[in-house]
Amino acid sequence: MRRTFKRLLSLAAAVGLVSSAAVAQSELEKIMKERGLTQDDILAAAKTYTPSGGRDKYIVFSSGGQSGQIMVYGVPSMRILKFIGVFTPEPWQGWGYDDDTKKVLKEGWYRGKPITWGDTHHPAISETNGVYDGKWLAINDKANPRIAIIDLKDFVTKQIVVNPVFKSDHGGAFFTPNSEYILEACQYGAPFDNEYHPMEEYADVYRGGVTCWKFDHENGRVIKDESFVIEMPPYMQDLSDAGKEMSYGWGFTNSFNSELYTGGIEKGLPPFEAGMSRNDTDYLHVYNWRKLAELAKDPKNVKVINGIKVIPIEVAVKNDCLFLIPEPKSPHGVDVSPDGRYIVVCGKLDTHATVYDFKKIMEAVKNHDFAGKDPYGIPIIDMKKAMHCQAELGLGPLHNQYGPKWKTEGEIYTSLYVDSQVVKWDYLTCEVKDRVNVNYNIGHLCGMEGKTEDPQGEYIIALNKLAIDRFNPIGPLHPQNHQLIDISGKKMKLLYDMPVPLGEPHQAVAIRASKLHPEVRYPMGTNPFTGKVHEGKTLAGQEKIVRKGNHVYVYGTLVRSHINPEHVTVNKGDIVTFYLTNLERAEDETHGFTVDWYNVHASLEPGKTVAVTFKADREGVFPYYCTEFCSALHLEMMGYLLVKDPNKKYKSVK
Ligand code: K7E
Structure with a gap:
């Protein structure tokens, strides 16, 4: 401790901040005493403080939750740089108050109705060869299933597409490794048509699925006519991820209602959360989007519902394009390793993270080695045969991010919602390495390009759901709390708390600032849209x-x-x-x-x-x-x- 302090002082003296180390020492000690700061605090400040005019190494795009917007901030300074108007009018940017922006918002009218808010969850940056290319950003609206495309040349939303069959979405937006498609998974099972169907028809008529939105990578627009939906049972699909490298062409989406439970608390039935948690396992959906995209081109393989092509379950199954693997109860995050070989799934109601091996999954698929079929005829792969290992992490594991030493040390970070911790572990051996407390109840965590083929180092951000006592009180509705964690050493260290006063930011993605090349002006007379x-x-x-x-x-x-x-x-x-x-x-x-x-x-x-x-x-x-x-x-x-x-x-x- 003492040594660190001395080093800091000599550093301060060396850069000419003070005339002598002695003056610095007394000045610093005085401030530390007055403000009650520890030496760790001083180090954390030095690691995050960015002098006037300084720049950040990373730029974070965070969902703005219920604000329907996106928040942009820098790391490590945690300075907020922008709120981007997306699904919600934003007056400063004229977003929704001039003709051109009204037109974009009107594309996002949902089933003919003007919707003036959105529940944004998962931002995603476009990829080339599995790494962020810094060109486009996509985000979903869970409440009124839509995907928006933001242009990273001017940080302006350029397109909103409405999902014509889903009634909610959650597992989007996720780009495939060359931004061929944006995956958007349904959440709450519902009829694909817009008619009345009683709850008794849940298993027969209600459906889930994944929409593969064809993306024009060059021009940054979704091509609706070339997009398609993979129909799935109403298992309540959740988060998704696209395979890469060896698993390129495949998609992974988990789900939390293998019970097909339909609720009814008002009739004295167990509430949704009890009924949906009865089974010990739910299903990871494994699908070959690349092959399905080919199949979707033939009209006899699809039915058109509300103007979009839908590939029925039986067509996907017949063509070996859709499989299920049991996964721990009530799973949430599914995150493919940088080399595409391992798929890490967290079960919210299980203390484990489960690592699946894509090689093993493909073995089972090749040999048609199945444990049975679900009621919809989808082959089920035996969990043990697909599994690599399971790591005992703690209570409420949710999401994962990979670290720079993923190849040699299986470096991965997982959020623990119930335990309010970030755990560092090795997904190759399933050994736990370190854990740090966060404040409080972390949802997603954000590594630096931590879900690409090239994860960067230094930081993880904990996106905490509760702040409770972390900031000055401002009434019953508290800000959210983003905590910056230093992962460069052996032990993780908490560096900084940033209050987020915009909405609940479910997911954030970080990119090296050097990969972004925004313009400072438009060519004279441009319509940005x-x-x-x-x-x-x-x-x-x-x-x-x-x-x-x-x-x-x-x-x-x-x-x-x-x-x-x-x-x-x-x-x-x-x-x-x-x-x-x-x-x-x-x-x-x-x-x-x-x-x-x-x-x-x-x-x-x-x-x-x-x-x-x-x-x-x-x-x-x-x-x-x-x-x-x-x-x-x-x-x-x-x-x-x-x-x-x-x-x-x-x-x-x-
Ligand atoms: Cu991606 Cu909040 Cu874990 Cu949505 S999340 S609920």
Whole structure:
């Protein structure tokens, strides 16, 4: 301890922070005493503190839970950099308050209904050869099963696709190793059609499954027509992962209702959680998405439901594309090792993590060595024959992340929800190596590229569900708590607590910052949602107001410190479209735009053009202005929308 302290002081002196080690020592000791800091605290601070202007090594994309957004922060500083509007309107970014963003949100209207929130769970970064390529980000909405695609060039959501057959999803979004598909597994079994079916029809009509969304990796869009659903029994599919290397082409999804239990607490029946936990095992679903993708091209292998191709269970089974393996009770995480050989599954109600060996699974498949079939005719592979080893970890194991020494030491980290711990163990030998307490009740954990073929080192983040006593009290609803853990030494060390005040971030993914190459401005007049020139692009000197029938088009520009035009007069009842272009080239010179009373707002980053349309349905005088404090003359950056009633005679006051 003493040595560390001395080292720290000499370091401080060496970098010229203080004139002498002695002064530093007394100053530091004084602060430590005043603030009650230990030497470990000082070390943790030194490992995370990032001086002004400093950059982080890793960027984390965290689900924003019920906010329907994504949170972006840096590691190790844990500084929040952005909230990305996804399923939910986000006013600062104009997300949902201008025409172009409304269009994207409208794609995500679920079964024809505008949905203004989302329950985001699992962000995923696009991959090339099994490693993050930093191009695209996908995330699911569990409540209204949808997948959103975010462009990592500008960190803006570009597409939302609605799942036409699921009624909830959980096991998504997960990219396949070359981003061929995004896997989205259903959660709560429900009829694929949108009709009424009583609970008695659960086993016969209710279904689960995995949707394989075809991804255009180049352009970052899901191609709906080339996507398909693998029908599965209503076993309540849960988390998923795509195989890689030797297991490339395969997908793995677990489930927690092998009981096919349908609840009924109001009738005196055991509640869902009791009925669904009766069996000692549930099922890991193993499916060959690559072969199924080929099969889906032939119309005789699919039925089309609500416009999407569905491969029936019997077709998948007949073609050796779908198998079940028993897995410990009520499993949650399923995580494929970096070389694709091992599949680690955690059972929430079991103290074990189970390691399956893909080689053994394929042996059984090749020899048709099955323990039997489930009621739907799906072959079941004997658990023991597929298993490599089981590790006794503690109470409530949930999720796994791999560490940089995965190859030599089987380095893996697992969250223990009930025990509130992160466990480091060896998945090759199933030996436990170390454990650290977290505060409290950890769900997911986030390693640095910890689920790719190339896991990085240094950190694990614990995504804790409860904070309880960790922060200043702010009422009954507490923030979530993300804890940064140093994994570079033999023993794990807790470094930092970050309160998350956005929603429950189920999963987060971290990427080396060096892999991201975002733009600082758009080419002049760009519509970010098409990537092309916006129809309303207007350059300096081209500003004009054009009337077509009762639709008034304003071609305007914004540049420090004026909006041009400054007066727009229309008739009550006219439709008004403001096309606005930010003419700035300077980095970070964003302008905003709003009109009094009309509930519109746009964010105009340098070079961007947006459209803002509304009906001028109220007579009066409505100031518009730039909403970003962009210059010393920002307040002067304004104009007037004047709406007059054409049927009224206005008396001059002059
Ligand atoms: Cu990926 Cu919260 Cu473990 Cu969803 S999680 S519930």
